Amino acid sequence: MRCRDLLREGRAIDEPPEPSWRLTEAGRAVDVARLSRSARQQARALLALRDKALTASELDAEDVARAGASRLAAKAWIERAPPPPPADPAMPEAPGREPELTRDQRAALDDFAATQDAANGFRAYLLHGVTGSGKTEVYLRLIAAQLRRGPADAAARPRDRP
Numbered sequence: 001m002r003c004r005d006l007l008r009e010g011r012a013i014d015e016p017p018e019p020s021w022r023l024t025e026a027g028r029a030v031d032v033a034r035l036s037r038s039a040r041q042q043a044r045a046l047l048a049l050r051d052k053a054l055t056a057s058e059l060d061a062e063d064v065a066r067a068g069a070s071r072l073a074a075k076a077w078i079e080r081a082p083p084p085p086p087a088d089p090a091m092p093e094a095p096g097r098e099p100e101l102t103r104d105q106r107a108a109l110d111d112f113a114a115t116q117d118a119a120n121g122f123r124a125y126l127l128h129g130v131t132g133s134g135k136t137e138v139y140l141r142l143i144a145a146q147l148r149r150g151p152a153d154a155a156a157r158p159r160d161r162p
Contacts, residue, residue: 017083021045021069022053027077041068046077053081101141105134109141116145 023046032043045064048054056066072078101109112125125142127135 018055018057020053020055020081020083021049021059021073021078022081023049024076024079026075027072030077041065042072042077045069045072049078098141099137101137102134104129105138108138112142113145 027046027049030046032046035043041064044062045059045068048059048062048064054062056069059069060066069078073080108127115123125139127138129135
């Protein structure tokens, strides 16, 4: 997952990957039809994991609680799987994925675009705005524009609070 995707989702760049689970040999040998009626959630998890490893969120979508996964792990029917590989960074973004800019964001980007060719090398931009005003989106667009021009280093961070 790319940095801008994490930021748009409100997730940290260094956030650990979500746990993934896969069946063990013992789990593959379980006859799901013979599990008790009270073990329906475990049966759903075993069936869902037959084809591939799933993240905790994907198991949630299959109506399997995290506690159910822990019980299966305690029985050695499932085990932690390596995190899924990151999305291919070379893949183009889905159309319509970027949020629409406000008038103020567009004006800031237009002002910055006018200075792109004026300075060779280092450029710094500082935006002032209240929390939630869209400063991060402007910075993400500036970074994306710079990267389209070629390899570059970029850093952005919130200002220090007094």
